[in-house]
Amino acid sequence: MDLATQGVEALRMMSVIREFEARLPAFSEAGLIRGSTHPSVGMEAVAVGVSMNLQPQDAIASNHRGHAHCIARGADLGKTLAEIFGRSDGYCRGHGGSMHLGVKELGILGTNGVVGAGIGLATGSALSAKLRGVNEVSVVYFGDGATNQGILAESLNLAAIWSLPVVFVCENNQYAQSTPLKSTVKEQRLTLRGEAYGVPSYDVDGMDVAAVYQLARDVVERARSGGGPSMILAECYRYLGHMAADTEIYRQKAEVESWKNRDPIATFAIRLREGGFLDDAKFTALQKDVTAAVDAAEAFAKAAAMPTADQAMQHVIAAE
Amino acid sequence: MNAPVANKVTQLSIWRALNAALRDAMAADPTVFLMGEDITSWGTGGGIYGVTRKLVDEFGPERVRNTPISEEVIISAGVGAAMRGSRPIVEIMYSDFILLGMDAVINQAAKARYMFGGQFSVPMVLRTNQGSGMGKAGQHSQCLETLYAHIPGLEVITPGTSDDAYGLLRSAVDSPNPTIFLEHKALYNERGPVTYEKIPIGKAKIAREGKDITVVATQMQLHRALAAAERLVAEGIEIEVVDPRTIAPLDTNTIIASVEKTKRLLVVHEAHQLFGWGAEVVCQVIEGCGSALRSPPRRLGGKHAPVSYAEAMEQAVMPSVDEIIAAVKASVGR
Ligand SMILES: Cc1ncc(C[n+]2csc(CCOP(=O)(O)OP(=O)(O)O)c2C)c(N)n1
Numbered sequence: 230m231d232l233a234t235q236g237v238e239a240l241r242m243m244s245v246i247r248e249f250e251a252r253l254p255a256f257s258e259a260g261l262i263r264g265s266t267h268p269s270v271g272m273e274a275v276a277v278g279v280s281m282n283l284q285p286q287d288a289i290a291s292n293h294r295g296h297a298h299c300i301a302r303g304a305d306l307g308k309t310l311a312e313i314f315g316r317s318d319g320y321c322r323g324h325g326g327s328m329h330l331g332v333k334e335l336g337i338l339g340t341n342g343v344v345g346a347g348i349g350l351a352t353g354s355a356l357s358a359k360l361r362g363v364n365e366v367s368v369v370y371f372g373d374g375a376t377n378q379g380i381l382a383e384s385l386n387l388a389a390i391w392s393l394p395v396v397f398v399c400e401n402n403q404y405a406q407s408t409p410l411k412s413t414v415k416e417q418r419l420t421l422r423g424e425a426y427g428v429p430s431y432d433v434d435g436m437d438v439a440a441v442y443q444l445a446r447d448v449v450e451r452a453r454s455g456g457g458p459s460m461i462l463a464e465c466y467r468y469l470g471h472m473a474a475d476t477e478i479y480r481q482k483a484e485v486e487s488w489k490n491r492d493p494i495a496t497f498a499i500r501l502r503e504g505g506f507l508d509d510a511k512f513t514a515l516q517k518d519v520t521a522a523v524d525a526a527e528a529f530a531k532a533a534a535m536p537t538a539d540q541a542m543q544h545v546i547a548a549e
Numbered sequence: 550m551n552a553p554v555a556n557k558v559t560q561l562s563i564w565r566a567l568n569a570a571l572r573d574a575m576a577a578d579p580t581v582f583l584m585g586e587d588i589t590s591w592g593t594g595g596g597i598y599g600v601t602r603k604l605v606d607e608f609g610p611e612r613v614r615n616t617p618i619s620e621e622v623i624i625s626a627g628v629g630a631a632m633r634g635s636r637p638i639v640e641i642m643y644s645d646f647i648l649l650g651m652d653a654v655i656n657q658a659a660k661a662r663y664m665f666g667g668q669f670s671v672p673m674v675l676r677t678n679q680g681s682g683m684g685k686a687g688q689h690s691q692c693l694e695t696l697y698a699h700i701p702g703l704e705v706i707t708p709g710t711s712d713d714a715y716g717l718l719r720s721a722v723d724s725p726n727p728t729i730f731l732e733h734k735a736l737y738n739e740r741g742p743v744t745y746e747k748i749p750i751g752k753a754k755i756a757r758e759g760k761d762i763t764v765v766a767t768q769m770q771l772h773r774a775l776a777a778a779e780r781l782v783a784e785g786i787e788i789e790v791v792d793p794r795t796i797a798p799l800d801t802n803t804i805i806a807s808v809e810k811t812k813r814l815l816v817v818h819e820a821h822q823l824f825g826w827g828a829e830v831v832c833q834v835i836e837g838c839g840s841a842l843r844s845p846p847r848r849l850g851g852k853h854a855p856v857s858y859a860e861a862m863e864q865a866v867m868p869s870v871d872e873i874i875a876a877v878k879a880s881v882g883r
Binding site: 330384 | 633
């Protein structure tokens, strides 16, 4: 990443996601959000570092913890939040919510309520690109928990034998809900999963946006130039509970705090300052911008119309 | 391998009609592609029952793709490709194996349009063979159309003749909706006329006219109902046979119109009778024209047992011509 030209933008995007996600628990408590939402606070660097390498024609498939993926991909904050609030002005007219949020114009094939399901969809999206002869890369984000779903094995193999332009991005935030990876996986080197199928696979510090960017640049470029699939294993951490009302009995406070020392936003801001790419005035202005952007989204979403019951039967199936 | 001439009626087996439909659909639309296990290299070069025969020679291995044995990703990738502007025709070797990819069918394909507020279409055709009669037993013989018909967002097609096989497959490929296209494995060699016309999804067909009772039946049971009708002529009973052809959407109007005429109803299907779609037809007829009925509506479906292997037991679990005749006679009071 060229810190001079891209550093501040990466910082801004991570900060927007942080601000957006950090407000969600209060919205849930206020009754503005129904059902489950899964915030990505702490994990912002992965989505941002990957997305900065994507082009408008590319596609992403996401998972239940997907707001960051969508926002980094360019989703409008207001329409995203309105969807999370279940409003008519949301991207999916209130039919989807947080866990089923797709945006066709941005190639977002949906966040997904089924752990692992996006992996197959992105593989198919990449197959479609290859068949249509267009230069589109597909990216799928999934958690460490999804590595134990069969669809990953099937997709890695299919993408490898057909040399599909897909990038598998595993956000290893150490836990699947309450279950630590080390208790569900004997072989901890997840890169071996990809390598076993002939998919080049790489570990990266998922708390370092520049490192993620650099790796993603290489593998996205490989996919775009016909070199086939790759897998990224990004080590990261979620600061908040899995979802609202998580008692977090499965981890120690000290562990959470120790990861915060590696915070992707704070550490990156320091790096930009030390490199001379950011000063107090710029930083203050950026923070003001971020707050204002999320304030505007919040105002939009809160004012957005509620769907009415008669809209429940819309979009079930295309009419002949 | 000449392209069929329009308006020219030919006699074809069902598998050849399907093969022609696939070829014509691929020739008509470059976004159509096929994938499935062994679809280019088995038998005479056309998958388990030959339906994709020689298509790879014509359209090449990019558009006719042999896959690994990975039903979950084959179906799931079909959904993803469909969401991005391709028209995949996915072949699953036996209907029983769709169950391995059921998440992609029910949670992804069927719901993508709805959950995302109408932004996406999933124009995928999921083709497979179902049905018993060939000694394939429990895990290679099930008729599972009721499962799919239960799910909003899916179209479920069950052709029983060559013309319907051709015409409905062409329409399935054109459809913006995910379509479960269920061929009957014991009917692949059944021959009949093919007109090469597309047939609209959701339109039933009066397969035989009659005035005494409406028998609704699909696929193998359609042919058995027609055989029963033939045998009952001698006894002065005239059966009207209605083939819904698609289970979802179901053409209740045609069925109700027929029952209003005959005043009696029997639904016959190979799918298990208990909680099967026949019960749904009966119920819709009662709701639609119940007071016209002169005798209680009946259904006759597969017994509540898996499909057996040995022939006598295999035949015992699905409705026979004799059972259809008995049910018709009970209905008309003979
Ligand atoms: C097929 C399936 N099984 C279980 C769940 C319930 N569930 C939702 S998220 C989750 C944990 C997923 O962990 P991971 O993939 O590591 O993602 P993370 O939540 O850590 O971001 C579970 C078990 C689900 N949504 N789908």
